[in-house]
Amino acid sequence: MFQTCDLSPVITVMMMMRIKDEKFWAKVTKTDKCWLWIGCKTHNGYGQMRRNNKGILVHRYSYMMTKGDIPEGLVIDHLCRVRNCVNPDHLEAVTNAENLRRGIPGNKTHCPKGHEYNENNTAFYSGYKYCKTCNREKSRRIRASIPTTPGIGR
Numbered sequence: 001m002f003q004t005c006d007l008s009p010v011i012t013v014m015m016m017m018r019i020k021d022e023k024f025w026a027k028v029t030k031t032d033k034c035w036l037w038i039g040c041k042t043h044n045g046y047g048q049m050r051r052n053n054k055g056i057l058v059h060r061y062s063y064m065m066t067k068g069d070i071p072e073g074l075v076i077d078h079l080c081r082v083r084n085c086v087n088p089d090h091l092e093a094v095t096n097a098e099n100l101r102r103g104i105p106g107n108k109t110h111c112p113k114g115h116e117y118n119e120n121n122t123a124f125y126s127g128y129k130y131c132k133t134c135n136r137e138k139s140r141r142i143r144a145s146i147p148t149t150p151g152i153g154r
């Protein structure tokens with residue numbers, strides 16, 4: 001029955017369910033509102049634990065434990081905006097666009113160059129927003145800075 005196939009999300013969840021939950025809850029401090037993860041965190045403040053040599057984001061783990069699998073293509077949004085909170089009541093699976101629309105306090109609506117962080121212009125990488133326009137311009141500048149002398153030496 002059990003196949004060691006990391007690619008199947010179903011198997012991955014099953015593997016996660018086998019983890020002793022006490023280990024997880026031992027690192028959670030419950031306050032009146034948020035259940036705070038006091039274990040390791042990623043560089044951008046999300047709770048993280050290591051299982052099977054893989055880093056697992058604990059709010060995703062908490063969601064999967066209590067509410068089930070995360071639908072494909074959805075991200076887990078913190079309604080409380082506390083990144084290391086694992087309270088399932090504060091977690092909601094939303095699309096990237098919805099997550100973006102809600103915005104994150106302290107996060108900017110425009111990049112430093114003034115381009116709007118809208119759905120088409122925003123790339124996500126490990127929890128950070130990136131301006132696609134700026135990224136494009138940067139790679140154009142890098143290409144332009146490579147000395148090319150057309151017609152000579154070719």
Ligand SMILES: [Zn+2]
Nearest residue numbers: 034080085090
């Ligand atoms: Zn919370």
Ligand SMILES: [Zn+2]
Nearest residue numbers: 111115131134
């Ligand atoms: Zn920009």
